[in-house]
Amino acid sequence: MRFQMNILAETALSLLLAGVVWEVCVRLSGVPSYILPAPSGVFIEARSVLPILGQHAWVTVSGTLTSLLLGAALGIVLGILIGYSTIASKLLYPLLGGFHAVPVSAFIPIFAVWFGIGTLPKVLAGVLIAFFPIAVNVVTGLRTIEPELWEMMRSLRASRIQVLWKVGIPRAIPYFFASLKIAAAGAFIGNVVGEMIAAGAGLGYVLLIATNRMEMELAFATLIILLLLGMLIFSAFDALEKWIAPWAFRSQESE
Amino acid sequence: MPAATELLYSARDVGLRYKGAGGSNVEALRHVDLDLKAGEFVSIIGPSGCGKTTLLKMFSGLITPSSGRFQFKGEALKEPPEGIGMAFQDPLLLPWRNVIDNVLLPIEVLRRPRRDYVDKALDLLRIVGLSGFEKKSAWQLSGGMRQRVNLCRALIADPVVLLLDEPFGALDAFTREDLWIVLQELHGRTGSSIVLITHQLSEAVFLSDRVLVLSKRPGHVVHEERIDIPKPRMPDTPLTPQFVQHVGNIRHRIER
Numbered sequence: 001m002r003f004q005m006n007i008l009a010e011t012a013l014s015l016l017l018a019g020v021v022w023e024v025c026v027r028l029s030g031v032p033s034y035i036l037p038a039p040s041g042v043f044i045e046a047r048s049v050l051p052i053l054g055q056h057a058w059v060t061v062s063g064t065l066t067s068l069l070l071g072a073a074l075g076i077v078l079g080i081l082i083g084y085s086t087i088a089s090k091l092l093y094p095l096l097g098g099f100h101a102v103p104v105s106a107f108i109p110i111f112a113v114w115f116g117i118g119t120l121p122k123v124l125a126g127v128l129i130a131f132f133p134i135a136v137n138v139v140t141g142l143r144t145i146e147p148e149l150w151e152m153m154r155s156l157r158a159s160r161i162q163v164l165w166k167v168g169i170p171r172a173i174p175y176f177f178a179s180l181k182i183a184a185a186g187a188f189i190g191n192v193v194g195e196m197i198a199a200g201a202g203l204g205y206v207l208l209i210a211t212n213r214m215e216m217e218l219a220f221a222t223l224i225i226l227l228l229l230g231m232l233i234f235s236a237f238d239a240l241e242k243w244i245a246p247w248a249f250r251s252q253e254s255e
Numbered sequence: 256m257p258a259a260t261e262l263l264y265s266a267r268d269v270g271l272r273y274k275g276a277g278g279s280n281v282e283a284l285r286h287v288d289l290d291l292k293a294g295e296f297v298s299i300i301g302p303s304g305c306g307k308t309t310l311l312k313m314f315s316g317l318i319t320p321s322s323g324r325f326q327f328k329g330e331a332l333k334e335p336p337e338g339i340g341m342a343f344q345d346p347l348l349l350p351w352r353n354v355i356d357n358v359l360l361p362i363e364v365l366r367r368p369r370r371d372y373v374d375k376a377l378d379l380l381r382i383v384g385l386s387g388f389e390k391k392s393a394w395q396l397s398g399g400m401r402q403r404v405n406l407c408r409a410l411i412a413d414p415v416v417l418l419l420d421e422p423f424g425a426l427d428a429f430t431r432e433d434l435w436i437v438l439q440e441l442h443g444r445t446g447s448s449i450v451l452i453t454h455q456l457s458e459a460v461f462l463s464d465r466v467l468v469l470s471k472r473p474g475h476v477v478h479e480e481r482i483d484i485p486k487p488r489m490p491d492t493p494l495t496p497q498f499v500q501h502v503g504n505i506r507h508r509i510e511r
Contacts, residue, residue: 148343155315155339156412158364166363170351245351 022253037217042224045217057225059202060191063119064233067126067187072180075131079138080174084164093139101130104190104195112198122202129186137179141172174245181237188233192226203229262329263416263448264291264314269323270473271309283309285473287323291450293415296442298451301469302510307452310474311418314450315339334473340414340447344424346405348393354380354404355389361412372411379407382444383437399430403437410441416448423458432490435461439487457493460484460501468508478508 017034026038033041046053078096081088104125111121145167153163194196195204203222266289275281283306291297299307312318313325316335327336329394339362348357358376362369380389383403393401402422409417423431439462453459459466460482468478482501484492492498 146345146347148345149347150340151312151315151317152343152347153364154317154420155335155341156361156364157335162364166360167349170349173262173351 015142035213035214036203039219041217042220043098043217046221046224049218049221051223053203053225056201056203056206056222058202060188060195060226061229061233063123063191063194063202064184064188067123067190068130068180068184071127071130071183071187072134072176074127074178075134075183076138076177078131078137079176080142080164080169082135083139083142083168083172084160086144089139096132096135099128104128105193108194108197111194111227117198117200119199121198122191122204124190125194126187126190129190133179133182133186134176136179137175138172141175142168145171174241177241177244181234181241184233184237185230188230262290263293263295263327264289265324265326266290266313266320267324269320269325271306271313271318272321282473284313284320284475287340287476289467289476291416291448293412294446294448296449296451296462296464298453298463298466299469300453300456300459300505300509302304302471303454305469305472306470308420308473309448310469311338311420311452314416315341316416318440326426329469330376338407338415339412340412340417342405342409342417342419344421346398346401347394347490348401348404348408350393353390353392353394354385357393357404358389358407358411360408365412367412376407378408379441381409382440387433396428399426399434400435402426406434406438406441410445410447413445414447416450417445419495421452421454424454431458436490438462443487456502456505459496459505460498461488461493465477466505471510475511477506480505480508 023039026036037045078092082092082096083089106127107128108121111124115121116126142164145163150163151165153167158166191202192204192207195202196208201206203226207219207222207226210216210222257325266287269284269287270282271284273282287310299310300444300484301307309318313320313332316327316329316332316339318335319325319331325332349360352360354371355376359369359372362372377386377389380386380403383406385400385403385407388396388400393404396404406423423434424451426434435458442462449462451459451462460480463482466480466482467476468480469475470477473493484495484497484501
């Protein structure tokens with residue numbers, strides 16, 4: 001607990017320091033606020049529109065969690081399929097890589113044509129980014145079962161399903177949770193990008209409108225909220241990982 | 256306990272070739288002849304890469320010979336038969352399970368009723384000196400303790416034969432010698448046959464009824480040493496002239 005407090009204090013201190021440097025630079029250089037606003041201006045703007053930003057932030061966060069939920073489900077199913085079946089692996093694995101390599105923003109206009117401007121295109125964009133690390137990690141967890149463990153299970157005449165159920169899936173759980181925080185960040189990115197391209201609400205949408213109107217205080221306020229939300233989401237899933245699969249960490253300590 | 260004369264395994268002129276890396280033909284075993292009786296403790300010893308582990312996999316039914324006759328209870332093995340227990344140098348405990356759940360894993364795989372084996376698991380854990388540890392997580396144990404749990408897991412389903420591939424290879428000398436006593440005790444109580452692969456001459460002599468020496472690759476049996484020291488053997492048995500004589504005989508036969 002003391003350790004966490006230290007981290008919080010250090011983070012706050014480094015943010016405060018960055019803010020002070022930023023403020024001083026803007027004041028000394030005389031950059032106009034429509035190019036780079038001072039943090040004091042951003043803070044004042046943020047306070048005046050906070051309730052509205054809060055609503056948009058909720059749109060982004062709820063969309064992110066929906067994307068993550070669907071992406072995790074899809075990632076688990078694909079991961080188990082690919083990790084378990086050689087045929088599925090040959091058919092699906094390269095395709096998976098392809099989907100991941102195409103920038104998600106390329107899919108969003110197509111989703112917008114299919115489903116209209118709104119929630120669905122950005123949630124799907126989040127799903128597209130989020131499922132990939134989960135699928136890949138589940139595959140890794142399943143495929144790195146020690147050969148001797150396989151032999152021991154086979155010498156007990158275990159079926160492949162039994163090996164999957166007793167060894168493979170529990171073994172893949174820490175891999176799944178390790179990828180969940182990466183996937184959560186991906187779902188967040190997908191949602192924000194989706195909101196910038198094909199939505200009428202959310203922090204991405206606010207950011208787009210603010211920059212179109214050259215309201216840089218609002219744009220920076222939004223950006224900072226995005227940053228804080230990103231940190232919050234990542235830390236939350238990082239903590240969840242350590243809570244769910246403690247053996248994955250402690251067994252390393254005892255080696 | 257089966258009659259001591261019942262023949263469990265017999266190998267006649269067994270050979271094994273397989274395609275190695277880069278398509279080269281590897282001949283791991285050639286002209287292997289051996290027998291294993293029910294309840295016997297046999298060690299297999301030989302230079303590195305002589306095909307000891309390959310031979311053990313053949314005992315387990317995981318691989319089948321390319322030539323010769325290899326039989327388990329009078330029949331050729333095509334897949335792992337019922338009644339095999341295995342343990343390796345790496346204990347390979349499942350870290351998400353506690354000690355007793357690790358021990359009971361084979362029971363679950365064999366779809367036998369778990370409750371029928373809980374007492375047996377506790378009994379095995381007591382014999383190996385782990386009473387009171389049944390609810391501990393695998394990662395809380397030392398290397399020697401993990402290997403004790405591994406032995407219990409290999410024995411829980413009453414195997415006809417226990418196959419051990421250098422189970423004590425990664426342990427320090429004191430722990431290893433403690434585990435010799437434990438394994439001897441387990442062998443005496445369960446009546447399972449045991450095949451032990453080891454690099455350690457004194458380990459082989461201490462535990463075995465017979466020690467088979469394999470040649471360099473392609474491996475075959477070049478020497479059989481019958482160990483007639485009465486059981487149970489004691490911690491100071493390795494100091495007796497008889498023991499030293501056996502170790503000397505085997506050492507003399509190992510090709511380097």
